[in-house]
Amino acid sequence: MSENPFPLSKDDLLKAYRTMRTIRDFEERLHIDFAKGDIPGFVHLYAGEEACATGIMMHLNDNDRIASTHRGHGHCIAKGVDVHAMMAEIYGRSTGACRGKGGSMHIADLSKGMMGANGILGAGAPLICGAALAAKVRGDRGVGITFVGDGASNQGTFLESLNLAAVWNLPVVFVVENNGYAESTAMEWAVSCDSYVDRATGFGMPGVTVDGTDLFAVHEAAGEIIRRARDGGGPALLECNMVRFYGHFEGDAQTYRAKGEVEALRASRDCLVMLAERVVEAGVVARDELHRIDREVADLIEDAVRAAKAAPLPAPSELLTDVYVSY
Amino acid sequence: MSRKISMKTAINEALDLEMRRDPTVIVMGEDIVGGTGANGEDDAWGGVLGVTKGLYAKHGDRLMDTPLSESAYIGAAVGAAACGLRPVAELMFMDFMGVCFDQIFNQAAKFRYMFGGKAQTPVVIRGMVGAGFRAAAQHSQMLTPLFTHIPGLKVVCPSNAYDAKGLLIQSIRDNDPVIFCEHKNLYGLECDVPAESYAIPFGEANILRDGDDVTIVSYGLTVHRALEAATALAKDRIEAEVIDLRTLSPIDWDTIIESVERTGRLVVVDEAHPRCNLATDIAAFVGQNAFGALKAGAQMVTGPHTPVPFSPSLEDLYVPSAEAIAAAVRRTLSPTGSRSHGIAA
Ligand SMILES: Cc1ncc(C[n+]2csc(CCOP(=O)(O)OP(=O)(O)O)c2C)c(N)n1
Numbered sequence: 210m211s212e213n214p215f216p217l218s219k220d221d222l223l224k225a226y227r228t229m230r231t232i233r234d235f236e237e238r239l240h241i242d243f244a245k246g247d248i249p250g251f252v253h254l255y256a257g258e259e260a261c262a263t264g265i266m267m268h269l270n271d272n273d274r275i276a277s278t279h280r281g282h283g284h285c286i287a288k289g290v291d292v293h294a295m296m297a298e299i300y301g302r303s304t305g306a307c308r309g310k311g312g313s314m315h316i317a318d319l320s321k322g323m324m325g326a327n328g329i330l331g332a333g334a335p336l337i338c339g340a341a342l343a344a345k346v347r348g349d350r351g352v353g354i355t356f357v358g359d360g361a362s363n364q365g366t367f368l369e370s371l372n373l374a375a376v377w378n379l380p381v382v383f384v385v386e387n388n389g390y391a392e393s394t395a396m397e398w399a400v401s402c403d404s405y406v407d408r409a410t411g412f413g414m415p416g417v418t419v420d421g422t423d424l425f426a427v428h429e430a431a432g433e434i435i436r437r438a439r440d441g442g443g444p445a446l447l448e449c450n451m452v453r454f455y456g457h458f459e460g461d462a463q464t465y466r467a468k469g470e471v472e473a474l475r476a477s478r479d480c481l482v483m484l485a486e487r488v489v490e491a492g493v494v495a496r497d498e499l500h501r502i503d504r505e506v507a508d509l510i511e512d513a514v515r516a517a518k519a520a521p522l523p524a525p526s527e528l529l530t531d532v533y534v535s536y
Numbered sequence: 537m538s539r540k541i542s543m544k545t546a547i548n549e550a551l552d553l554e555m556r557r558d559p560t561v562i563v564m565g566e567d568i569v570g571g572t573g574a575n576g577e578d579d580a581w582g583g584v585l586g587v588t589k590g591l592y593a594k595h596g597d598r599l600m601d602t603p604l605s606e607s608a609y610i611g612a613a614v615g616a617a618a619c620g621l622r623p624v625a626e627l628m629f630m631d632f633m634g635v636c637f638d639q640i641f642n643q644a645a646k647f648r649y650m651f652g653g654k655a656q657t658p659v660v661i662r663g664m665v666g667a668g669f670r671a672a673a674q675h676s677q678m679l680t681p682l683f684t685h686i687p688g689l690k691v692v693c694p695s696n697a698y699d700a701k702g703l704l705i706q707s708i709r710d711n712d713p714v715i716f717c718e719h720k721n722l723y724g725l726e727c728d729v730p731a732e733s734y735a736i737p738f739g740e741a742n743i744l745r746d747g748d749d750v751t752i753v754s755y756g757l758t759v760h761r762a763l764e765a766a767t768a769l770a771k772d773r774i775e776a777e778v779i780d781l782r783t784l785s786p787i788d789w790d791t792i793i794e795s796v797e798r799t800g801r802l803v804v805v806d807e808a809h810p811r812c813n814l815a816t817d818i819a820a821f822v823g824q825n826a827f828g829a830l831k832a833g834a835q836m837v838t839g840p841h842t843p844v845p846f847s848p849s850l851e852d853l854y855v856p857s858a859e860a861i862a863a864a865v866r867r868t869l870s871p872t873g874s875r876s877h878g879i880a881a
């Protein structure tokens with residue numbers, strides 16, 4: 210093996226690859242099982258965007274909090290939420306992360322600092338300001354990261370949170386996951402400014418734009434602004450440009466996308482392939498090592514699906530638990 | 537000419553007819569055209585469930601996709617209405633109301649009154665309500681009681697394609713803000729609908745089934761459950777009258793009271809949560825105004841006092857069932873005296 214030219218240890222590189230592969234396989238499996246009719250509800254896949262969640266979450270520990278979006282599976286996996294519990298939740302089983310009561314759009318694991326996927330766009334930003342405030346008050350050096358899509362970045366709640374975080378000097382990083390679309394609507398049309406950096410500047414905080422399909426670029430940029438937030442330097446905005454491999458949600462025919470667009474993106478901007486090529490070409494990781502991870506992940510996903518399907522549905526009495534029922 | 541069409545098509549048709557009739561009608565919402573600014577097909581979606589599909593081809597820029605900013609575009613629709621347009625704004629899921637409610641209950645609802653009658657706000661906010669779609673806690677609510685609480689708002693919730701078309705046309709012509717609630721599990725349901733334009737006046741309930749033993753009042757999806765219950769009860773010679781409210785504000789008190797005065801028994805079915813909803817409202821009103829006619833306490837059948845659960849096995853318990861409605865009817869016939877909840881589970 211050659212000398213490692215990367216800013217990440219070989220161990221970290223393998224870990225990052227495993228996380229990205231897990232997200233990819235998780236999503237691709239959902240894509241197939243959803244088409245078969247096995248999965249109820251709405252499912253939004255993170256495939257193609259893995260480098261973003263992974264590169265950011267590598268800087269976080271369980272004490273750091275994230276607020277996710279409707280497209281939250283990747284954030285969950287990268288933040289360490291149990292894959293079996295996630296799969297069971299998506300299948301609506303009692304063994305799910307939320308005991309079958311939340312579903313894909315509401316997976317949460319507070320013990321991992323994962324404050325929930327969210328069905329309401331822009332709703333995570335105010336929540337993470339609160340989480341960061343709590344960290345600041347406790348003085349525990351925790352940071353809060355909120356993810357928002359290009360579309361949801363137009364929500365007043367998001368813009369107000371940028372201001373609040375700046376005014377209160379909160380340890381928050383606002384990550385704009387710019388995949389070019391909000392459902393069927395193009396980001397270029399729906400976002401008034403040319404650059405998110407300008408928006409950040411308007412709110413008095415630094416903004417950085419990176420290629421969100423490049424794990425190293427995300428990792429480096431996120432590292433710097435997360436460190437700054439941790440050290441009391443205040444909030445920042447990180448725009449990750451990325452690509453969505455599937456439809457907005459499963460079942461979307463994507464007629465609003467140009468012919469050949471998705472195929473071209475898959476061929477040229479697959480973050481997982483790009484990472485694998487780079488580390489293998491540099492001679493830091495052997496292809497076999499990656500293949501071993503691929504096999505282990507495939508087994509993990511297969512087992513998660515098997516376990517989810519075999520798991521019991523929530524008992525009818527569960528309808529009335531976990532909430533104050535006065536009637 | 538009348539033909540069988542779905543509620544989804546009926547809504548599309550109402551929008552089309554009103555846009556043709558009145559050039560001040562515009563339609564806006566997230567992805568209601570679909571593909572704006574992108575390089576693929578125009579009119580790619582026509583709304584998440586395709587309700588507005590094809591209208592762009594007929595009316596062009598009078599259909600407007602919006603950025604993802606409910607506060608901004610619902611507020612803009614309200615402002616445009618106050619300035620002479622008749623906007624129909626789609627709030628994809630009514631659950632998203634939380635992010636733009638100020639524009640609706642503090643602005644739109646109050647302009648006419650607060651400005652001394654000098655303003656009118658003919659805006660329609662239409663969107664999906666209701667459970668049963670596996671859409672989980674934040675996309676499944678029946679928030680109608682929140683809207684009916686607010687003076688100045690009109691609240692509509694059709695149970696079928698015929699009513700949806702006539703009520704939406706009336707909503708667009710009405711000079712007050714209207715919250716038009718479309719139950720997502722009724723979109724596919726077909727019935728006979730005339731091709732021409734017609735308006736159904738607000739505040740006129742529809743008696744879907746005559747009966748002398750008990751009055752069942754409901755709206756939206758649970759109307760169909762009430763009808764199922766009535767059919768089952770008829771086998772035991774219990775004849776239920778089924779009233780579909782159609783509009784919740786204004787509400788047709790006369791039809792309810794007249795019916796209860798004849799049957800002496802009342803069951804109110806509301807998919808919403810049990811506290812302070814249409815069922816409690818109607819039961820209280822009848823208790824106050826027709827107490828002498830009642831032979832038993834009014835029964836309420838509602839969703840439980842819980843968020844809507846995701847797992848299909850739990851969600852199916854959530855929406856009031858025909859069995860729960862029939863059981864409530866039986867309770868009015870032989871009251872046990874014990875405290876009843878009447879919730880789905
Ligand atoms: C307040 C609110 N408005 C609308 C929606 C419906 N909706 C869900 S996802 C989505 C598009 C989101 O686009 P973006 O923020 O770019 O995220 P992406 O899906 O691309 O990851 C829309 C309009 C919602 N869930 N919440």
Ligand SMILES: [Mg+2]
Pocket residue numbers: 358359360386387388389390391392
């Ligand atoms: Mg997007």
